[in-house]
Amino acid sequence: MRQPASDPNNIPEAKQSTTSSDSTLVPPLSSDYAPYPKLDPKDVAPPPENWTNVSMGSQSQPNQGPATFSGSAATTMPAESNPYVSPAPVRSSSVKTDKMGAVKEVLGKLGKKAAEDTKKAKEIAGNMWQHLKTGPSFADAAVGRIAQGTKVLAEGGYDKIFRTTFETAPEEQLLKTYACYLSTSAGPVMGVLYLSSQKLAFCSDNPLSYQVGAQTQWSYYKVAIPLHQLRAVNPSTSKANPAEKYIQIISVDNHEFWFMGFVHYDSAVKNLQRPLQPARSS
Known part of the structure; x- marks a missing residue:
């Protein structure tokens, strides 16, 4: 079906009790509604030991998990309703030796950096592959990424899109996307x-x-959680x-959001956990 053109400055934002996610126009939930697809906890590995998570107290970890990567990406509005990095002179005889040593040192550093960059490039390439595989088809996901990049350029960057998509305070700054x-x-x-x-927010590309x-209507899927409402940011793997x-992502009122298919996964974990660090140290 051909989708009607949407005004980026007039995006209906979903409402929540403390945060916002779904459109208020979404029809009532059915009796068999489940907030998230059920997944056996055994299918999801716990966070790595080198990552520290916020203590959840006596509350047990929810048994719900993210949808698997297989299957098609959503094209319809989900039913769930949810509230939210001193020079010294040298003798001429030693100049050649010192220069050769300096060259070897520089080459060694360049070699090490190249190896690190290669490893990082491979990791990003693998993450990009997983990102594209998550879509309805590899080609559609790739086209979607290109379309999103074109939109960002046309509308003046992520900061402008963020401010026209979500309610923001004058002093609020966009840190990462x-x-x-x-x-x-x-x-x-x-x-x-x-x-x-001030917040963690998500908006669908389409x-x-x-x-x-x-009647069939259309709405962007949006989530907005104030940082003071964050309780935990837990990385995990299949x-x-x-x-x-x-x-x-878990809010203080125990609403869960599962994000996947990150191109820069490690960076996302590091930066999303950062707002919780003052709470951990206090």
């Missing part, structure tokens, strides 16, 4: 995760359809396929 997917009961939703000085009576990596 990450292309990823949000796991929903309707399937993974491709979009951009924004980290600002509007999703939903039914109002006999035991069946370690290349599949997730980030679980």
